[in-house]
Amino acid sequence: MAVFILIPSLLPATALASDGTIAAPDQFSSATAQNQTGSTFEERPQALFNRGNFMMEEQNYAEALDVFRQIEKQGHASGPLFYNMGISYLYLDSLGKASFYFHRSIPYRETTHLGQEGIAVVEQLMRTRGTFIPQLPWYAFFDWFFFYMNHLTWIIWGLVLLNAGVLVLVAGWLYRPDRRIAITGMTVAVAGIILVIAGVSISIWANGYRQGVVVVNTVPIQPQPDLIVDEDMAPDLAYEAYTVTLDQRKSIVHENWVHIRLRNGVSGWIPESTVRLL
8 A cells, every 4th residue: 555645757768878887876866755744654654755765866775775675664565665666776786676676666556657667777787788588479478368467357258248148048049039149149158158267267377376586696597496506507597687487386395496487488496585576
């Protein structure tokens, strides 16, 4: 629940210089807070947020993060809070945590586009460093089904079609005997059943997966959990700020390890501490 009255500012498109480095700090504007009247409970996090914004303006990003983390630990959440934390981590060259908080700011209406622009900046920096990997279309399709498709909408539409089909079927046989109407009703009802089954099945399947962001510089992808492979000998590496798909069903049976899949389809095990779940 957002507890701040905020006017978030845009992350400028010129946030990267031509050489891929982060632009001058004054090109980033933090989300500016307005004064808020109300109970002491409401004023406390707002006062902290104002202090964090002031520290960002003074380019004291580490101190600003300390303040923002206090708000987060109190259980408060807002898009501008996560967005400003992403900006602060970006200036501290922590691309993984910057990406993580930009992702967390996207579900909030006031910072949806800001968070997306922040992620675009992180990805541009990754391209400059040679660590960016494009997502294969097949896996992009699966990720859409798992994380972005509205399963409930499919189920509701399936139920609507099912009931409409049954009504048409009954009308076709009883009130106005017509075989074509009855067949149409049956077809619509079957389509509704298929949508309901597909929506429920995909929803159950998707519950076994989560997205996460790698928050360490590099981590070897191990073929088996608890098998320590030297970074120089590892066939594949997960780099900081990689967005990964985590298989919870596999991961739950191995403590402190998670099974992940990269955007290019490479899969394996990494320590749980190296990734933050979205």
